[in-house]
Amino acid sequence: MDALLDITDLSVSYGPFHALGPVSLTVGAGEIVSIIGANGAGKSSLMKAIVGQAGRSEGKIVFEGEDITARTTAQIARAGIALVPEGRRLFPSLTVEENLRIGWEVGRQGAFGFDEIYALFPALAERRTLHVRHLSGGQQQMVALGRGLLANPKLLLCDEISLGLAPVVIADLYRIIPEIRDRGIGIVIVEQDITRSLAVADRFYCLLEGRVNLSGRPTNTNRDEVARHYFGM
Amino acid sequence: MQHPNRLWIVYLARAALFAAAVVMAVAPMLLATRDIAILTEFLSLLTIAIMWNLLAGYADIVSVGQHAFVGVGAYALFGFAAIAHVDPYLAIPLSALVALVVALPVMVIIFRLRTAYLAVGSWVVAETIMLAAGKLSAFGGGSGISLPVSVVRGFGSRVTERYATIYWIAFAVAALALVATWLLMRSRIGLGLTAMRDNEEGAGVVGVNLIGLRVLCFLWTAPFLGLAGAVITLQKLRVSPPASFSIIDWTVYVIFIVVIGGIGSFEGPIIGTVVFFLIREYLSEIGVWHFIILGVLSIAVVLIEPRGLWGLVRRLLPADVIPISRRRRVRR
Amino acid sequence: MGELANQIVQGVLVGGLYAMYAMGLSLSVGVMRFVNIAHGDLIVLFSFLILALIHATGIGALPATLMTLPIAFVGGYFLQRFLLQRVLGQGVLPIILVTFGLSIIIQNGLLGTFGADTRRVSGGGFETATLRIGGGINIGVLPLTIFIVAILMVLALDWLLYRTRLGARIRAVSDDPATANLVGLPSARVYATAMGIVGVTIAISAGFMSIWTNFDPTAGPSRLLIAFEAVVLGGLGSLWGTLVGGIILGVAQALGAQIDVSWQLLAGHIVFLVIFLARPEGLFPKY
Ligand SMILES: Nc1ncnc2c1ncn2[C@@H]1O[C@H](COP(=O)(O)OP(=O)(O)OP(=O)(O)O)[C@@H](O)[C@H]1O
Ligand SMILES: [Mg+2]
Numbered sequence: 001m002d003a004l005l006d007i008t009d010l011s012v013s014y015g016p017f018h019a020l021g022p023v024s025l026t027v028g029a030g031e032i033v034s035i036i037g038a039n040g041a042g043k044s045s046l047m048k049a050i051v052g053q054a055g056r057s058e059g060k061i062v063f064e065g066e067d068i069t070a071r072t073t074a075q076i077a078r079a080g081i082a083l084v085p086e087g088r089r090l091f092p093s094l095t096v097e098e099n100l101r102i103g104w105e106v107g108r109q110g111a112f113g114f115d116e117i118y119a120l121f122p123a124l125a126e127r128r129t130l131h132v133r134h135l136s137g138g139q140q141q142m143v144a145l146g147r148g149l150l151a152n153p154k155l156l157l158c159d160e161i162s163l164g165l166a167p168v169v170i171a172d173l174y175r176i177i178p179e180i181r182d183r184g185i186g187i188v189i190v191e192q193d194i195t196r197s198l199a200v201a202d203r204f205y206c207l208l209e210g211r212v213n214l215s216g217r218p219t220n221t222n223r224d225e226v227a228r229h230y231f232g233m
Numbered sequence: 234m235q236h237p238n239r240l241w242i243v244y245l246a247r248a249a250l251f252a253a254a255v256v257m258a259v260a261p262m263l264l265a266t267r268d269i270a271i272l273t274e275f276l277s278l279l280t281i282a283i284m285w286n287l288l289a290g291y292a293d294i295v296s297v298g299q300h301a302f303v304g305v306g307a308y309a310l311f312g313f314a315a316i317a318h319v320d321p322y323l324a325i326p327l328s329a330l331v332a333l334v335v336a337l338p339v340m341v342i343i344f345r346l347r348t349a350y351l352a353v354g355s356w357v358v359a360e361t362i363m364l365a366a367g368k369l370s371a372f373g374g375g376s377g378i379s380l381p382v383s384v385v386r387g388f389g390s391r392v393t394e395r396y397a398t399i400y401w402i403a404f405a406v407a408a409l410a411l412v413a414t415w416l417l418m419r420s421r422i423g424l425g426l427t428a429m430r431d432n433e434e435g436a437g438v439v440g441v442n443l444i445g446l447r448v449l450c451f452l453w454t455a456p457f458l459g460l461a462g463a464v465i466t467l468q469k470l471r472v473s474p475p476a477s478f479s480i481i482d483w484t485v486y487v488i489f490i491v492v493i494g495g496i497g498s499f500e501g502p503i504i505g506t507v508v509f510f511l512i513r514e515y516l517s518e519i520g521v522w523h524f525i526i527l528g529v530l531s532i533a534v535v536l537i538e539p540r541g542l543w544g545l546v547r548r549l550l551p552a553d554v555i556p557i558s559r560r561r562r563v564r565r
Numbered sequence: 566m567g568e569l570a571n572q573i574v575q576g577v578l579v580g581g582l583y584a585m586y587a588m589g590l591s592l593s594v595g596v597m598r599f600v601n602i603a604h605g606d607l608i609v610l611f612s613f614l615i616l617a618l619i620h621a622t623g624i625g626a627l628p629a630t631l632m633t634l635p636i637a638f639v640g641g642y643f644l645q646r647f648l649l650q651r652v653l654g655q656g657v658l659p660i661i662l663v664t665f666g667l668s669i670i671i672q673n674g675l676l677g678t679f680g681a682d683t684r685r686v687s688g689g690g691f692e693t694a695t696l697r698i699g700g701g702i703n704i705g706v707l708p709l710t711i712f713i714v715a716i717l718m719v720l721a722l723d724w725l726l727y728r729t730r731l732g733a734r735i736r737a738v739s740d741d742p743a744t745a746n747l748v749g750l751p752s753a754r755v756y757a758t759a760m761g762i763v764g765v766t767i768a769i770s771a772g773f774m775s776i777w778t779n780f781d782p783t784a785g786p787s788r789l790l791i792a793f794e795a796v797v798l799g800g801l802g803s804l805w806g807t808l809v810g811g812i813i814l815g816v817a818q819a820l821g822a823q824i825d826v827s828w829q830l831l832a833g834h835i836v837f838l839v840i841f842l843a844r845p846e847g848l849f850p851k852y
Binding site: 289295360364368450524525527 | 594598599600602648651652657658659660661662663665666667669670672673674676677727786789790793794797801827830831834835837838841843845
Binding site: 094 | 730734736737740741743744745746747749750751
């Protein structure tokens with residue numbers, strides 16, 4: 001079977017600074033792939049490059065059999081890739097519902113509508129007319145995730161969605177991830193927290209200084225080995 | 234960049250610049266009165282252009298109101314020389330001082346605006362100062378007034394003599410503006426300014442005091458603009474709100490000069506002023522069209538080569554003709 | 566006493582026209598975060614367009630203005646899409662220089678085409694009708710109409726920005742164009758649509774300006790300054806604030822003109838500077 005996302009020799013640089021690559025990786029439909037790596041390993045650069053928002057990138061990105069390397073960010077979003085970006089990046093002058101609607105307006109049909117999102121995140125249902133700047137960090141992250149899901153993507157990219165959140169809130173968010181996968185959506189999660197992310201992942205890639213130095217299935221891999229590669233020892 | 238073989242062009246350009254400076258220093262002995270008048274205008278405009286370039290090209294103060302200080306200098310000269318009967322030669326530096334004093338409150342107002350709004354904000358202030366100048370009855374109110382003959386005589390009893398004197402004053406002002414600003418740019422302050430031009434956020438992070446630099450640049454330009462205004466008044470022999478505070482002459486033309494010549498470089502304003510005078514000499518018969526050409530040209534520059542004509546030339550050269558950084562090459 | 570009250574009423578009504586000039590600027594400042602230096606010149610450009618349409622076809626001022634609305638939308642759209650967009654997000658210098666160049670091109674293009682004469686469009690008697698209120702106060706039908714239209718424009722823009730999908734998109738792009746792209750919104754097209762709307766406000770104000778006041782090819786900058794002052798006074802991005810800002814300027818000018826006609830403009834600028842120094846964030850800041 002062809003992979004949902006197939007990346008070949010992708011590299012990213014910012015001016016003279018080389019941040020990522022070359023890396024090659026694949027993500028299948030209905031699969032959770034975890035990208036782990038220390039601060040500055042290039043995880044966010046990888047996510048941004050997939051949606052066409054990284055500095056200068058080279059290599060080839062194929063999504064559902066089509067080369068999307070040269071497409072604009074908005075086109076990639078409409079093709080079915082949603083990125084929940086690092087730091088949430090909500091629209092502060094929009095209400096909860098308006099933020100969600102912007103995702104919905106990508107115009108893709110699928111399992112997620114407003115009712116489903118409000119069922120997944122009841123806290124948002126009560127606050128739909130509030131401006132997002134009045135929400136807690138966890139609720140803001142729910143809006144960011146909801147906004148991504150309402151686009152009904154085939155591939156969901158989550159960049160550090162647990163950053164700065166309380167453990168209970170993180171547990172809540174991570175309960176939802178496998179449910180999304182079970183609807184046939186491919187998921188990439190980026191985390192610094194190895195334990196949390198490997199617990200839900202089907203496969204993982206470990207990045208060190210912009211390159212993949214270990215990959216495999218969490219179930220088949222020794223934790224010490226992961227830790228050694230994570231820190232580059 | 235490696236163009237060692239082209240270094241001779243740079244030396245040639247420096248020699249040409251030096252030769253031009255020498256010729257200009259003795260120009261009144263060589264040229265006819267009409268040409269001297271044009272060169273005087275050239276030097277005044279060059280002074281103003283150097284100042285606008287320092288603000289917009291380095292300090293990120295994109296002002297559209299610097300003509301205010303030219304006008305203030307003009308009115309100050311008239312006030313000292315014609316009303317207070319101060320020695321006319323002393324009145325000139327005093328106009329610079331007045332421009333500096335006026336710059337303080339102006340700065341307090343416009344620095345409260347974010348950079349995007351500062352442009353029109355500075356224009357509002359300039360407009361207000363111009364309208365206020367029109368309320369000064371001792372200065373002829375809205376229609377202006379001519380310099381008394383006694384003051385004019387102070388610069389020479391014969392016309393040719395007077396033209397030469399005023400020319401040399403303009404030359405001294407432009408030379409002072411050029412050399413002093415060049416020294417400023419070569420100092421540590423200049424290093425900070427260059428860092429700011431290249432990357433404002435980065436410069437802030439490495440400890441360049443952005444606000445301090447902006448204040449310094451703004452106050453730096455005011456006295457020179459005041460001097461230019463004084464020289465222009467000596468040449469035109471008259472002050473009036475619309476002419477002394479002319480936005481077309483002292484801001485619109487100046488912006489075109491700097492943008493087309495090359496903003497954010499030392500050579501840009503010089504090249505721009507030369508090109509501008511060529512366009513004006515040869516294309517002034519086409520009336521409004523020369524404005525349209527200048528407008529289209531400046532938009533094209535912003536879209537195609539933001540560093541202007543000098544940016545185009547500089548790509549081919551291994552070094553600046555007027556070197557600003559003391560070390561020959563800054564390693565990245 | 567009655568005379569003073571009358572002057573204040575006239576000033577408030579003039580403020581409606583000023584607010585109209587300012588509304589498009591407020592929108593472009595709020596959404597695209599730049600000040601279009603050619604804003605006033607575009608108003609004057611459309612006044613001349615309306616004048617030319619009237620001369621060419623013999624229709625009235627109102628239908629001529631209505632005819633220019635679609636032109637203004639498309640013009641604003643393309644201006645943003647193919648010129649301004651190219652220099653957006655590169656700092657303030659390029660956008661100021663481009664709109665500045667545009668301003669000079671428009672002024673001199675108009676001078677070349679129409680000459681330097683002062684113009685005015687006839688409103689067909691409408692512009693001279695007045696209502697006598699009593700107490701020495703007379704209200705012109707035209708100024709009153711303009712004032713009401715200005716209020717309707719604020720209501721319409723407010724509704725558009727805060728009650729419609731297009732408005733939510735515009736605000737999203739204005740908050741963060743990169744993230745808007747990420748969720749599939751083509752920022753460049755949304756900006757262009759917003760500028761098309763700005764164009765429509767420009768054409769409406771041009772229509773009213775051309776009946777009520779004299780204009781000539783170089784009248785743009787004074788309109789820009791008034792519009793800018795109204796926007797800053799009201800608080801950047803606040804439409805109701807812009808209306809209030811316009812009224813304050815109108816009243817200040819009317820009272821200044823009481824001293825002496827030559828004080829009219831100066832009084833407006835001085836009142837602006839004083840209020841600005843006291844409240845740099847404007848009277849009704851957005852956040
Ligand atoms: N816009 C940029 N300009 C210059 N350098 C950048 C930029 N973005 C990232 N970098 C650099 O590229 C490298 C990789 O950054 P990236 O954000 O991809 O790392 P990361 O793995 O996501 O780190 P973190 O865990 O901190 O989020 C870092 O050294 C970073 O400093
Ligand atoms: Mg990251």
